[in-house]
Amino acid sequence: MTKAVLSLSQVNFRWPGRAGFSLSVPDLIVAEGESVMLLGESGSGKSTLLSLICGTLLPDSGSITLDGTDISALSGGARDRFRAEQTGVIFQQFNLLPFATVSDNIMLPLQFAPQRRKRTHDATREAENLCRALGLPDGTTRAKASALSVGQQQRVAVARALIGHPPLIIADEPTSALDATSQAAFLDLLFGQIGAHKTSLLMVSHDPRLGDRFDRVIRLEDIAEIKRDGQ
Amino acid sequence: MILHLAIASLFARALTVGMTILAIALSVALFLGVEKVRTGAKDSFADTISGTDLIVGARSGSVQLLLYSVFRIGNATNNVTWESYQDIAARSEVDWIVPIALGDSHRQFRVMGTTRGFFEHYKYRQGRSLAVVDGVIMDDLFDTVIGADVAQSLGYKIGDPIVVAHGLASFTEHKDQPFRVSGILEKTGTPVDRTVIVSLEAIEAIHVDWRSGAKIPGQSTPQDVIREMDLTPKAVTAALVGVKSPLQTFSLQRAINEYPQEPLLAVLPGVALQELWSIVGLAETALLAVSGMVVVTALIGMMATIFSSLNERRREMAIYRAMGARPARIIAMLVFEAMLMAAVGALLGVMLVYAVLVIAQPVVDRAFGLWLPIEAPMMRELWVILGVIAAGAIVSLVPALRAYRMSVADGMMVKT
Structure with missing residues (x-):
C-alpha cells in the first residue's frame, strides 16, 4: 500500500457553545497521489471537516496525521506554518486578494512556507509557468486579480495551491461558481497538474456527476457520524 | 511582500483611507500650528525688551x-x-x-x-x-x-x-x-x-x-x-x-x-518676563491641550474606519489564514496599516504647517507683530510624528484584536 498523505482516526469534534453539533470520523485515509472526492450536502459538516484537516479547528479526541505529523500535537503557530507547507487550498470563489496582482496572489503561500519557497527557485517564473499551464493568457500575472473573470480567478487559485508542490490539495467546491463547460475544463487542468507531481487531492463537492474523474468517491455520511441535538 | 500587499490593500480603499489621512494631517497641522504660535508668542513676549540689563x-x-x-x-x-x-x-x-x-x-x-x-x-x-x-x-x-x-x-x-x-x-x-x-x-x-x-x-x-x-x-x-x-x-x-x-x-x-x-x-527683565509668562502662559497651554485632543479625535476616527472595514475584509483575512498566516499576522497587518496611515498623515501635517508658515509669516508679523520663525523640523516635530504613529498603533490594537478573534473563529472558512 502507498504512503498515506492524510489520515484521520477516531476523530471527535463538538462545536463549543453551538447548539450541539458534533462530528466524528472513525477512519479516513488519502494516499499519496490519490484523488478523492468527498460528497456531501451543504450543511453536512464538510467545512468543519476541512477546518479540522487544515488545523484551524482542533479535534476533541483522535488524531489527524498530515504527511506523517500529528497536527493536533503542534502549537498554534507551528500548525499554521505546517498548513502552509503541506496543503494548497482552493475555495468556492473569491479566492484571491482583489487588490493584489495575480503573481502576488500566487506567491502568497510562499510567504508562510519556507520549504515551499525553497523548492520554488524562481517564484515569478514559476507563477508564469503555472498560469500558462492552466491556460491563462500571457501577461496575466501582472494583472490585478479583480480584473479577471471568475473562471480565470479559480485557475489562479489552482496555481496558488500548486506553487511549491505541497503534497495535498484541498478544494472546497471549487467548481460551484462555474458553468458546466468551464467545470470540465477546470477539472482537466487541475488533474493535469496534480498528475504531473503526484499530488494528492481532496475535493469536497455536492455534485456526484463530477465523480468519475476521481480515484475514489466517498460520501460524508459513510465516513462520518454527525449528531445534532434534538434529532 | 506582505508590506506591499498591505499598501495595495490601502490603495484599494483609497477614498476612506485618504479621508482618514487627511483628518490626521489637519489635526497634526493644527497641533503644530498652535505650538508654533505658542512658542512664537512666548519668544515675542520674551523679546519685548532685550539689550536692557x-x-x-x-x-x-x-x-x-x-x-x-x-x-x-x-x-x-x-x-x-x-x-x-x-x-x-x-x-x-x-x-x-x-x-x-x-x-x-x-x-x-x-x-x-x-x-x-x-x-x-x-x-x-x-x-x-x-x-x-x-x-x-x-x-x-x-x-x-x-x-x-x-x-x-x-x-x-x-x-x-x-x-x-x-x-x-x-x-x-x-x-x-x-x-x-x-x-x-x-x-x-x-x-x-x-x-x-x-x-x-x-x-x-x-x-x-x-x-x-x-x-x-x-x-x-x-x-x-x-x-x-x-x-x-x-x-x-x-x-x-x-x-x-x-x-x-x-x-x-x-x-x-x-x-x-x-x-x-x-x-532683570528676563527673569521678570519669565515670572510673568508663567502666569499668562497658562492659557496657551490650555490651547495646546485642546489641539492635542483634536489629534486624539482624528486617531479615534481612524480606529472607527478600521472597525468598519473589518467586516468587508473578513474574506481577505480568511485567505491569509488559509495560506498559513498566523492570527498574530492579522494583528500585525492591521497595526502596520494604521501606523502607515498615521505616519503619512503626520508627515503631511508637518508639511502643511510649513506651507502655511511660509505664506502667513509676513502677514502675521505685519498684523500682529508676531514673528513665527521658520526653522528646519526639530526634535519636537519628530517627537510629534513618532507620537502620532505610536498612538495610531495603540488605537488600532482595539480593532486588530477584534479582527484576531474574528479570524480565529472563522478560521479559513467564511461564508459570505
Whole structure:
C-alpha cells in the first residue's frame, strides 16, 4: 500500500457553545497521489471537516496525521506554518486578494512556507509557468486579480495551491461558481497538474456527476457520524 | 511582500483611507500650528525688551515694575527721585541709562516721557532697534513720536496735533501745550506700538501750571516762557539700565536694591518676563491641550474606519489564514496599516504647517507683530510624528484584536 498523505482516526469534534453539533470520523485515509472526492450536502459538516484537516479547528479526541505529523500535537503557530507547507487550498470563489496582482496572489503561500519557497527557485517564473499551464493568457500575472473573470480567478487559485508542490490539495467546491463547460475544463487542468507531481487531492463537492474523474468517491455520511441535538 | 500587499490593500480603499489621512494631517497641522504660535508668542513676549540689563523703579514687586515700565499696565506706586536717578547714572558699572516718565495719556494710549537714548537702547526681538517709518525722532520740546497702533487706530499723520490728558482715562487735558506728531514708529509687536513718546522735558513742561495733581486755577504760562524755564524733572517713574560688563549686573542690582536714600527695586527683565509668562502662559497651554485632543479625535476616527472595514475584509483575512498566516499576522497587518496611515498623515501635517508658515509669516508679523520663525523640523516635530504613529498603533490594537478573534473563529472558512 502507498504512503498515506492524510489520515484521520477516531476523530471527535463538538462545536463549543453551538447548539450541539458534533462530528466524528472513525477512519479516513488519502494516499499519496490519490484523488478523492468527498460528497456531501451543504450543511453536512464538510467545512468543519476541512477546518479540522487544515488545523484551524482542533479535534476533541483522535488524531489527524498530515504527511506523517500529528497536527493536533503542534502549537498554534507551528500548525499554521505546517498548513502552509503541506496543503494548497482552493475555495468556492473569491479566492484571491482583489487588490493584489495575480503573481502576488500566487506567491502568497510562499510567504508562510519556507520549504515551499525553497523548492520554488524562481517564484515569478514559476507563477508564469503555472498560469500558462492552466491556460491563462500571457501577461496575466501582472494583472490585478479583480480584473479577471471568475473562471480565470479559480485557475489562479489552482496555481496558488500548486506553487511549491505541497503534497495535498484541498478544494472546497471549487467548481460551484462555474458553468458546466468551464467545470470540465477546470477539472482537466487541475488533474493535469496534480498528475504531473503526484499530488494528492481532496475535493469536497455536492455534485456526484463530477465523480468519475476521481480515484475514489466517498460520501460524508459513510465516513462520518454527525449528531445534532434534538434529532 | 506582505508590506506591499498591505499598501495595495490601502490603495484599494483609497477614498476612506485618504479621508482618514487627511483628518490626521489637519489635526497634526493644527497641533503644530498652535505650538508654533505658542512658542512664537512666548519668544515675542520674551523679546519685548532685550539689550536692557536692569529695570529700576520704586520698590514694589518685580512683575509689577515690569508691567508698568515695559507693558504700560497698571501704575507705579511711587516715583524715583531725580537725585537717586542721577546717583545711579553716575555709578561706574552703568554704561547707559534711559529714564521713563509715565502717568499721562492720550485717548486710550499711554504717554511716555523719555530721552533720545530710548530709541538708541531699547531693543526688541533679539536686538532689533526701533525705527521710524515716517517722519523723524522728536526734535522740538513739543514733538511726539507715536507707535504704529496709535497711528493706525487714531489715523494720525505727521504734523497732526495731539493734546495730552492728565492722568489716565481723564478729561482734564493739557490743552495749553499741544504736541505735534513728528514721527511714526514701525510695528514692533511690543507695547511701544501703543505708546505716545515725548521728551522727558515735555512731561515737565505740560505740568508747569500744575501742583500736586491739579491745575492751578487761572494760571497759564505761555509756551515761549516755558521754553526758557529749567525743565529738569524732579522725579522719573522708572529707568532702563545697561551695564558695561554683564558680570556687574548683579552687583549693581544689589547696590540699587540696598540704596539707602530711597527704597528702590532693580529687576532683570528676563527673569521678570519669565515670572510673568508663567502666569499668562497658562492659557496657551490650555490651547495646546485642546489641539492635542483634536489629534486624539482624528486617531479615534481612524480606529472607527478600521472597525468598519473589518467586516468587508473578513474574506481577505480568511485567505491569509488559509495560506498559513498566523492570527498574530492579522494583528500585525492591521497595526502596520494604521501606523502607515498615521505616519503619512503626520508627515503631511508637518508639511502643511510649513506651507502655511511660509505664506502667513509676513502677514502675521505685519498684523500682529508676531514673528513665527521658520526653522528646519526639530526634535519636537519628530517627537510629534513618532507620537502620532505610536498612538495610531495603540488605537488600532482595539480593532486588530477584534479582527484576531474574528479570524480565529472563522478560521479559513467564511461564508459570505
